[in-house]
Amino acid sequence: MPNRTQPPSATARSAPAPAEHPTGEAAPEAPDSSTVLDDLGIRRALMRIAHELVERNDDLSRLYLVAVPNGGVPLARQLAANLREVADAEVTVGILDTTLYRDDLLARGARPRLRRTEMPSVVDERVVVLVDDVANTGRTIRAAMDALMDFGRPRGVQVVALVDRGHRELPIKIDYVGKNIPTQAGDRVELLGDAGDLEGPLRVVLRPEGEGER
Amino acid sequence: MIATDLLGIEDLERSDIEQILEAAAHMQEIGDRPVKKVPTLRGRTIVNLFFEPSTRTRTSFEIAGKRLSADVVNFSTSSSSLSKAESILDTARTLDAMQPDAVVVRHRVAGVPKRIADVLDAPVINAGDGAHEHPTQALLDLLTVWQEKGRIDGLTVTIIGDIVHSRVARSNIYGFLKMGAEVRVAGPPTMLPVGVQALGVKAFTSMREALDGADVVMALRIQLERLSGSLFPSIREYAETFGISRRTLRYAKDDAIVMHPGPVNRGVELSHDLADHRPSVILDQVRNGVALRMAVLYLLAGRERVAGRTE
Amino acid sequence: MSRLLIRGGRVLDPASDRDAAGDVLIEDGVIVAVDADIDTRGAEVLDAEGVWIAPGFVDLHTHLREPGQEYKEDIASGGRAAVAGGFTSVACMANTQPVNDDPSVTDFILDRARTDSPARVHPVAAATKGLAGEVMTEMVALVEAGAVAFSDDGKTIMDSGVMRRVLQYSRLVERPVITHAEDRTLVGDGVMNEGPVSTRLGLPGNPAVAETVHVARDIMLAEITGAHLHVAHVSTAGAVELVRAARERGVHVTAEVTPHHLVLTDEATSGYDTNTKMAPPLRSADDVRACRQGVADGTLDAIATDHAPHALHEKEVEFTEAPPGVIGFETALAVVLDLVREGELAPLELIRRLTTDPARILSLTAGTLSVGAPADVVVVDPERRWTYDPSKGYSKSRNSPWNGQELVGRVVASVVGGRMVYHVDRGVLVQ
Numbered sequence: 001m002p003n004r005t006q007p008p009s010a011t012a013r014s015a016p017a018p019a020e021h022p023t024g025e026a027a028p029e030a031p032d033s034s035t036v037l038d039d040l041g042i043r044r045a046l047m048r049i050a051h052e053l054v055e056r057n058d059d060l061s062r063l064y065l066v067a068v069p070n071g072g073v074p075l076a077r078q079l080a081a082n083l084r085e086v087a088d089a090e091v092t093v094g095i096l097d098t099t100l101y102r103d104d105l106l107a108r109g110a111r112p113r114l115r116r117t118e119m120p121s122v123v124d125e126r127v128v129v130l131v132d133d134v135a136n137t138g139r140t141i142r143a144a145m146d147a148l149m150d151f152g153r154p155r156g157v158q159v160v161a162l163v164d165r166g167h168r169e170l171p172i173k174i175d176y177v178g179k180n181i182p183t184q185a186g187d188r189v190e191l192l193g194d195a196g197d198l199e200g201p202l203r204v205v206l207r208p209e210g211e212g213e214r
Numbered sequence: 215m216i217a218t219d220l221l222g223i224e225d226l227e228r229s230d231i232e233q234i235l236e237a238a239a240h241m242q243e244i245g246d247r248p249v250k251k252v253p254t255l256r257g258r259t260i261v262n263l264f265f266e267p268s269t270r271t272r273t274s275f276e277i278a279g280k281r282l283s284a285d286v287v288n289f290s291t292s293s294s295s296l297s298k299a300e301s302i303l304d305t306a307r308t309l310d311a312m313q314p315d316a317v318v319v320r321h322r323v324a325g326v327p328k329r330i331a332d333v334l335d336a337p338v339i340n341a342g343d344g345a346h347e348h349p350t351q352a353l354l355d356l357l358t359v360w361q362e363k364g365r366i367d368g369l370t371v372t373i374i375g376d377i378v379h380s381r382v383a384r385s386n387i388y389g390f391l392k393m394g395a396e397v398r399v400a401g402p403p404t405m406l407p408v409g410v411q412a413l414g415v416k417a418f419t420s421m422r423e424a425l426d427g428a429d430v431v432m433a434l435r436i437q438l439e440r441l442s443g444s445l446f447p448s449i450r451e452y453a454e455t456f457g458i459s460r461r462t463l464r465y466a467k468d469d470a471i472v473m474h475p476g477p478v479n480r481g482v483e484l485s486h487d488l489a490d491h492r493p494s495v496i497l498d499q500v501r502n503g504v505a506l507r508m509a510v511l512y513l514l515a516g517r518e519r520v521a522g523r524t525e
Numbered sequence: 526m527s528r529l530l531i532r533g534g535r536v537l538d539p540a541s542d543r544d545a546a547g548d549v550l551i552e553d554g555v556i557v558a559v560d561a562d563i564d565t566r567g568a569e570v571l572d573a574e575g576v577w578i579a580p581g582f583v584d585l586h587t588h589l590r591e592p593g594q595e596y597k598e599d600i601a602s603g604g605r606a607a608v609a610g611g612f613t614s615v616a617c618m619a620n621t622q623p624v625n626d627d628p629s630v631t632d633f634i635l636d637r638a639r640t641d642s643p644a645r646v647h648p649v650a651a652a653t654k655g656l657a658g659e660v661m662t663e664m665v666a667l668v669e670a671g672a673v674a675f676s677d678d679g680k681t682i683m684d685s686g687v688m689r690r691v692l693q694y695s696r697l698v699e700r701p702v703i704t705h706a707e708d709r710t711l712v713g714d715g716v717m718n719e720g721p722v723s724t725r726l727g728l729p730g731n732p733a734v735a736e737t738v739h740v741a742r743d744i745m746l747a748e749i750t751g752a753h754l755h756v757a758h759v760s761t762a763g764a765v766e767l768v769r770a771a772r773e774r775g776v777h778v779t780a781e782v783t784p785h786h787l788v789l790t791d792e793a794t795s796g797y798d799t800n801t802k803m804a805p806p807l808r809s810a811d812d813v814r815a816c817r818q819g820v821a822d823g824t825l826d827a828i829a830t831d832h833a834p835h836a837l838h839e840k841e842v843e844f845t846e847a848p849p850g851v852i853g854f855e856t857a858l859a860v861v862l863d864l865v866r867e868g869e870l871a872p873l874e875l876i877r878r879l880t881t882d883p884a885r886i887l888s889l890t891a892g893t894l895s896v897g898a899p900a901d902v903v904v905v906d907p908e909r910r911w912t913y914d915p916s917k918g919y920s921k922s923r924n925s926p927w928n929g930q931e932l933v934g935r936v937v938a939s940v941v942g943g944r945m946v947y948h949v950d951r952g953v954l955v956q
Contacts, residue, residue, distance in 0.1 A: 097240065100244075100254040100282075101252060101253060101254070105254060111512055111513050113233075113236070113237070114236070114237050114241070114512075115240070116240060116243075118243075146253065147252075150247060150248070150249040150251070150252070151247060151248065151249070224725070301841035301842050302841060302842055302843060303841040304841065321843070323843035323845045323846070324726055324727035324728045324797070324844065325726065325727075325728065325843075325844050326797075328796065328797050329797055332796075344727050344845075345727035345728070345729075346726060346728075347727065381727060384725075384727060407723075407724040407730075408719050408724060408730060408732075409720050409721030409722075409724045410724055412721035412724070412725070413724065413725065
């Protein structure tokens, strides 16, 4: 399957590849048939991405993981833990809510709930890595970049998505992808926690027909 | 929120209040950013329709609107046709034809925001009407207490002063009661409204009893110009009997906080040393005012109308 | 010779205590027979099958606004609205511009009424010059010109010495002095009843005691002067009790109540509708109950509309700035029929409060179906449902709290001096 959004060089050099590779592993362990990526798969994907981050960034002290809530938050924390493990690097983790930057607010009735923003360090001269759970139209990443610019002038911005489901509507490139999942436009792809929140084991589910737009 | 206007706390459900406070808590962080502005209401027009001068409230709404990137237009008595013989509803209809996305109304007479909301398509936010309500003030007070105390449920709140003429008192009475607090009011008998108990509060004329075990002590501004109306004989007697000082605060809980909607008449409602320092949280109230009003504008302004007249 | 037969109704004539089926025959403007099965030959027939036939209503408290405020109402429009509501005689208050404190103004009103109004109009003259509460008017000359009573209505004579002398002097003409009983110092800036509702709405309260203090004072002054005091628009339980007690000890005091004070409470103001602003204000449920009881036991003699037209732009303002008052002619009957429907008042007694009693207070030869009396008659369908739209009414103004509401009970026809001046299907029948 074509892997357009993943940097070719990264694939070549990244460590254990099999885990994120399609259908094989995830399906048998899945709690239900809609699970397209289980907790083990997620952890393997995040470890691989951590390696890729190390590969592609010479100065890890400049890295600043900024999670897009809610799904990006546990993923960014795990990535930070992985970086500590593989490169002995302490990487700052921030949280940046994009709701107030959405381009679809005015078209809607009730306003969506706001989520928290915590940016513990300045972004100037940092390499900010935006961490999202599911990449889709690209509008959330666009909103996140706008928000980020209001916090300062980063040296560079890279994007991590656990799942890339395609259907991009804006020229947004995802630098690190956990898994590509082909979907229909109407499908819903969501990161869920077994415990109902995003604290414990996670999984990504795909439900056809729902409202998948984020 | 179900409602399209914010006319009073009386109309809100507890869940509405919680939603507004939660959104306001998120808005607070924007004020700490290098760029204190988000694009949320870009291209939207908010009209501040102030029939009564109020620099503080108007400025707070103006900053809130601008932090959300809305265009904020101030319409006040000195710069418009309001002083001419134009009826309130005519003014509202004229304004409606200009298609604002939200209208913030302040008027010295109770009920004017409601009458305007009745004819206006855009959401109306009451910024204080007569002695009726001042919902955003009460909401920012709730936000302040919630963040100070970690809860509102089960707290005892004592409101002191001219309850008869106070919209702040009414909105806070509704708000704190809906959020599960016990509310007391205190003041000279001439300043306690007839039937105030029907609102669900206990009324006191003794400060010792009113403050006994209070978690929150809220003083209201005394309109010194009301002195001519003889609600109280002298400022000195009021200050000595109903002014809050460290001495009177001893009746309240040790960790009680002191609030005031401002501006403070120093040495009247509050002793000089209380106006600026803990346990007074007056500056937090002011700071929270902007975030709270951002939350209200975010939730109400420019929402698609049911009638679909907008687009 | 003109003959009009009103046939087949329930005849309600309080003057003769008659409540029975029958016909009413009118010849040349005078009632000539009230009986069952009158010979109908040669007569125009008005069918009243299944509905009520009663004397034309007498309203002893209205504001027709002419001269001076014809944009709100004039004698022509007010008179048409009156007959559309069944009121064939109306007394109009003196707060015109100029004030009716001079026989020339009284003359003007009566002249205008003769040419313009389908209803009979009886001017109430001011009690003091310019309604200023200081110098009493020329009562003898005003009565000679046609004034039927004296009142500074809308304003209160606050000076007790002036009020005493007005009452004393009124003995000369034996006409009632009508008091608008609100102590201004207690009213203060109040715009609605003081109580839990005003506290909730944040509107300045006008306390019940503002009325009772003043009624008590005026009753005491009537007692020592022996004058006829008439208390306008009683709104409080306290005032009802004061009037009842005074009557029992022989003071010459009469009283009226408005339809709105019999059915609406201060809760009606919850939406800040300025058409719920009156003076005196709408009161509490307890006050309403006491007023209804007062009507039932006769303490409150008369139901009077206090028809008070105000233009739309005057009411579309802040609640505190809006002029008090509502129009009332065309809705009065439907509103007060509530007392009959609730079983608090027999139909004959309701009609008495609308006819015989107010006529007696003003010494008018009206409000009766006696043979030989002027033929002022109304036909009323107490069951008829209709939706009130003030813009389709006859008043120039629309300030009604019943705007757009469904009402039950409607005037079918009004006859003044033997001539049908209104019929529900044909409208007002004079130019």
